[in-house]
Amino acid sequence: MPxxxxxxxxxxxxSNLGDSQAILEAAIATLTQTPGIFLAAKSNWYKTKAVxxxxxxxxxxxxxxxxxxxxxxxLENLLAVEQQFGRVRQERWGPRSLDLDLLLYDDxxxxxxxxxxxxxxxxxxxxxxxxxxxxxxxxxxxxxxYVIKELLKEVxxxxxxxxxxxx
Numbered sequence: 411m412p413x414x415x416x417x418x419x420x421x422x423x424x425s426n427l428g429d430s431q432a433i434l435e436a437a438i439a440t441l442t443q444t445p446g447i448f449l450a451a452k453s454n455w456y457k458t459k460a461v462x463x464x465x466x467x468x469x470x471x472x473x474x475x476x477x478x479x480x481x482x483x484x485l486e487n488l489l490a491v492e493q494q495f496g497r498v499r500q501e502r503w504g505p506r507s508l509d510l511d512l513l514l515y516d517d518x519x520x521x522x523x524x525x526x527x528x529x530x531x532x533x534x535x536x537x538x539x540x541x542x543x544x545x546x547x548x549x550x551x552x553x554x555x556y557v558i559k560e561l562l563k564e565v566x567x568x569x570x571x572x573x574x575x576x577x
Contacts, residue, residue: 416476418450419484420514420546422529422538423471427507430469431455431573433495437508438473441491446478453541455573461535465505469573472513472541481515485525488512513538517552528553536567 421441425433434455442449451474458468477484488510495508513529520527528551532538539562542549547559554561 417516419475419477421473422511424468424509426466426468426505448476450474450476451545453544457571458537459569470537519552533561536565536570540567540570
């Protein structure tokens, strides 16, 4: 689609079932093989406590993308990659092999029944803000008007731990 300019987007990744790091790396590779989706930056991986029912710790990270597709199509691609890697939606905030959340798409604010941009809970989640601040610290979250590094100051990130052997 030559008429569609490239947009910047941010995606959070998480996994706490199976070989999480291998799943996350493979999911990024799969996603960026999709026409119109290009990897711009990838954070390190972080071990974090799970939110929700008792379950194993998560491995979390973020990527930024340059995309030539609209937000709804990007969401559909993220959901398809989750499914490809065995994501089963059984219980809210339950364990999962792969979780891909669309966080930001340029400075758009979208509120539809199946898509909210920015992600409605990203400002409260240290496991999202820590890796996102690593690769997009000056990106303005359009609802609050604050940059990511400022939002990070508002959350407790003491349970977000860099995986050894990185950086």
